[in-house]
Amino acid sequence: MNKTPFLIPLLVCTVVSAHAGDTTFSLARELLNEKDYSLAAVEFRRFAMETEAPEEVAAAYLYAGYAYLQAGKTVPTREMLDRAELADTQSLYGNEVALLNAERAYRARDPESALYFYDLLAEPATPESLRTFALRRSAAIHCSRGDLEDARRQLGRLPDGTASLQALDTYAAGQDKSPYVGGLLGLIPGAGYWYSGEIANGFRSLILNALFIYGMAHTAYEDQWGAFAAISFFEVTWYTGSIYGGVDAAQRYNNDRLDAARQGIEGDLRYQPNPQMTLPLFKLKIDF
């Protein structure tokens, strides 16, 4: 990745960051490394308030946004990214803001916004690693939404998207299970599980239902109505469980299939603030 554009802010920060705020920043970085994300975010915010250099303020808010994102707090993440964008008067962190915004939207289950930001990052001018990241994520989102053609189009823009395309083709060749059919088949104990390929679960459900139905019939035959009522209560549980299990097994099957496809398309995507940057300069390090 071409690091030239980051050298200028690095030099600027070297000069300006020799002040008392360094302790706060170091503490925040340590908390981030220890995965104490909420506390780290507060410390980064404190640093942003203590420092005066706009690029440091922007970087500190980006760190805070990243920490909130890791803590699963998407609303404060957005707020921090907005602040970073405002402070970033030199437009040093445009890509980072876009990526974190995309990830925030992705986590907040807002695929439209996520796709918007990933599309921004997929432009040819974006550094290659970031562009690859965006294209893969974007393709995975399209795949989740059932837009397989759009997913294929995005992967076609990758320099080497063979493995991802293969994962997409495998997904496209398979077929989802219908939860309705699963539920209907669940009326026959065990059949709902079998429909989604869960053979052992199906047999367990069949055996349990058969035993309890036998118990009901036997106690009714023997006029033991107290025992009949107790066994019936449990049988209702097993029987409704079989129907629910048929629906849930189909949903699980579809979800597992989609997860596998997503994983195949994305590969092992990771990003984190570049650990080599000890100064308050925010730069994401992307790994595949």
Added chain:
Amino acid sequence: MTNIPTILIAGVFFFCAPGFADRLTLAEDLFLKGEWGLCHRECRRALLEGEEPEMRFRLLDAMSAVRSGAAAEAVAPQLAAIVEESREVQVSALAAYELGRQQWRMDRPSEAFNSIAMAFHSTTNKELFLHAACSLSRLMKQNPELRQNQEGLISQINTSRNQWYEGLFAQCGKPEPANHEPAAPGWIIGFYRSQISPAIGDRCNLQPSCSEYFVEARERRGLLAVPMIADRFVREPDVNRRQREPLIMEDGRIRYADPIEHHDFWMNP
């Protein structure tokens, strides 16, 4: 206990204040986001370092302590001191309102009445005024003896009624003690946990355990918890066999994650 209108009061009140310090802004923001623990820590830090404005930090500190479950008995003296010492009318008015709510929580209605009435008379903040009026109205309804010789106050409260909005009435009732305990498990699970589980031992290898799963399913999905737990029993050996998502428990045991979210993600939230 999350009293949203009080947060609004604090927000309106503090953000309108001119010339506030950065650290106070951070503490307020944490408070407004419901990060009570972090807000408490931020205020303590500011107070230890002698940051100004001290009274606002103290008030914010007490308010976040209340919301993070501190006992009313512990917080009330702090609030009373702020009412006493603060020179800022709005700070002492908000502290008086919070103090009144805590006194009400401690079943001291006449003290609560005096404190909330003080907030009602002294505030210039509309939200706080409405909350104090509504709280006084509900307090007097619960304790009719407080109405004696209060015709003037009652008439002032009544004139504010046309500004009460939906939700205000429910938010101004008697504050309940902060409760961080999970919902009561019900008698079937209670019986299982107290009588059966100790006899048969800890047999569930899944996380959450089957009884926890049932309680959670009942909270989220009501009666559907019955088929959900039956499905869980049927699937349990399969989840154990697949050994996906192993978790190491505090006692060193390994359990396999099977959270309810994996089985109700397809239902409406």
